[in-house]
Amino acid sequence: MAQAMKIAIVDDEQDMRQSISQWLALSGYDTETFASAEDALKVLGPDYPGIVISDIKMPGMDGIQLLKKLMGADSTLPVIMITGHGDVPMAVEAMRVGAFDFLEKPFNPDKMSELAKRASNARRLTLDNRALRRELSGGTQIMNKLIGASPVMERLREDILDLGQADGHVLIDGETGTGKTLVAHALHAVGSRAGKKFVLVSCAALEEDALAKRLFGPMMPEDAQLPAIEEARGGTLVLEDVEALNDTLQAKLLSVMNEQGTPAETRIVAISNLQEAGKTSEDVLRPDLFYRLAALRITMPPLRQRGEDILTLFTRLSEQFAEEYGCDAPQVSAQEAAQLLQAPWPGNVRQLINIAERAVLQSRRGSGTIASLLMSDHEEMQPVMTTEGKPLKEYVEAFERMLIDNTMRRHKGSIASVMDELCLPRRTLNEKMAKYGLQRSDYL
Structure with a gap:
């Protein structure tokens, strides 16, 4: 034994x-x-x-x-x-x-x-x-970019680990700006193909003939690269905007997938970025191709469903931009935290990234507010609110967690400094850190 x-x-x-x-x-x-x-x-x-x-x-x-x-x-x-x-x-x-x-x-x-x-x-x-699973979820650099403690993000990371270890083709869909391409990278990174080729093709960026040639060939002698389906052999081929494939190319893709058998020689990860209201990938893909891809499916959660992840992401992003621009990150007030949590975020994480960068630039100039940035993105919304409110207790707890998290980061885990700045006794600080899942070792 x-x-x-x-x-x-x-x-x-x-x-x-x-x-x-x-x-x-x-x-x-x-x-x-x-x-x-x-x-x-x-x-x-x-x-x-x-x-x-x-x-x-x-x-x-x-x-x-x-x-x-x-x-x-x-x-x-x-x-x-x-x-x-x-x-x-x-x-x-x-x-x-x-x-x-x-x-x-x-x-x-x-x-x-x-x-x-x-x-x-x-x-x-x-x-x-x-x-x-612990090694992959904790040690993979890409997985570490999937920040958030909300239930939908916990489930997303579990889905990535499950589907990453599987070997079938995958469909990733969801609203724009939710991080679908990042998840495609993560699926490749945590699976058995991690050391193999990762090839990404944006189907919407190429004209019909150029797209057919890029995907399936034939390539001319002067071309520097293989067709994507050959280039990715043994690895992962990611098709962004898969809905941009016309009927002929969809049929060709399905034929290639059928020829590969099981397990697939090249794994296809299709990303659907439908913008039209009321449209889904099922509406625009051939039924046989859709069901072949959607056997393994990840639907990305919109930012508005991620609760206090919004504040965690805003804090991390503003710190990164502040370091890049050589200034201090803006301090978020309780009112601004509530506004961030209430915003509808139609552009999702991509919009949050933009708001965080602009907030840092505003702070460096000493003018402007987060509310003004949100309103400038959606002038028609008065005030900036989601359709679903939250109990006051949730807003207070989210702000409190963000405040302790930010202060711990600034003081690099110095409990005494955090107690002094927030005027909290040691026992109260310990209880609140335990309540919000904050550990001193993460800040050292």
């Missing part, structure tokens, strides 16, 4: 604990024993590097209660339950709660070893996948 998996043995009978432990140790496992469920729970956490074998009938907390606790902490943890002869209802209940399997006393040691092997293999796969 390449790596010895841990096995936690929980049983109130000492002889039973020792006999199971000795048998599994001979099979190459690293065992540890517990005389009660309460003792086991002190050790068994969500990332426990192994499996659990537990008796059902124990004094105090029984095996079913232990199983429920373990499943609540980590539903993928394999737990093998040991039942007495004739305890069929308890075995059925254990399987319903989430047990990996059960053994009926008296049990065959070889059967126990076989069950332990299957459970350990399942656990190893789960832990490997979990470690990979």
